Amino acid sequence: MTDTALRPEMTHPVTASPAPRPARRRRSPLAPYLFVAPAVVLFVAFMLIPLVYTIWSSLRAYRIEEGASVLGVRVDRFVGFDNYVAVLQDAELLASFGRLGVYGLIAVPLTLGLALLFALLLDVPAVRARRFSRTAIVIPYAVPGITAALLWGFMYLPSTSPFSYVTTALGWGPVPFLEAGGLFGSLANIAIWGGVGFNMIIIYTSLRGIPAEIYESARLDGASELQVALRIKVPLVVPALVLTGVFALIGTLQLYGEPNTLRPLTTEITQSWAPLMTIYRDAFLTDDLPAAAASSTILALGTVLLSGVVLAIANRRRAEAAS
Secondary structure, eight states, X not given: OOOOOOOHHHHSOOOOOOOOOOOOOOOOTTHHHHHHHHHHHHHIIIIIHHHHHHXXXXXXXXXXXXXXXXXXXXXXXXXXXXHHHHHHTOHHHHHHHXXXXXXXXXXXXXXXXXXXXXXXXXXXXXXXXXXHXXXXXXXXXXXXXXXXXXXXXXXXXXXXXHHHHHHHHTTSOOOOTTSTTTHHHHHHHXXXXXXXXXXXXXXXXXXXXXXXXXXXXXXXXXXXXXXXXXXXXXXXXXXXXXXXXXXXXHHHHTOOHHHHXXXXXXXXXXXXXXXXXXXXXXXXXXXXXXXXXXXXXXXXXXXXXXXXXXXXXXXXXXXXXXX
């Protein structure tokens, strides 16, 4: 064997030096604010400023004072909470809240109940035509509220209603959809027809998020599909039910389009049938903007308080169940 001379680079191995890291870019401290700025501008322009103006208007009132004109001059005066006192003593507005309560007792439970029922049926493993059924249930939600009210309005009129045609042919007479006995159900039907699909999607999405192992364990223990639905699915989708309940409550308090659209078709619906109709009348028909502003503020505060009460009760029950 012959000895080979070791080269210098073999006796002293060279360690590779790490590649220089690229210089880290410094983020601009203004970047987050620039991204948030459009949302803030829209919120201030279309929410905060109108809210402040409404509250400011509710604290003022129009007064007729003697001036150069024979009829006097209308001036704008600060009156404090006088408008709120007058609104809370307005029998017509209080009656509209009573009608709204009756409407809500019909529309809200039926909307949530049907949405939950359809969601549970679509979540059954053996169900067929799931996509078609889901689409068919959601399609009414895509119809604008005014269009839906016009559609149902013509179906309610005795001269054009197919239901009244059938009942008249059977000798029962026309169905009183737009009369005192059936008006609340007719208005609630429009809201139910359009709102079930939206709420069903929320509940159905919540059902799809439940692990399938829970259902399989229950079925292995001998539970039927009805028991799985009532004892497992319904308790687990309570947060979705609370969310849809709050949405339905807010939608009920904002009732305006349906009765206002059906008002030319019946004498049972007046200009003050619902609270928002009364507010619209005061603001644009009788030119009493301060009273309308006070009513709007009270309605908004009532909506916030009712929503907060519903959420507080739901959170309390959830905490009690968890403990």
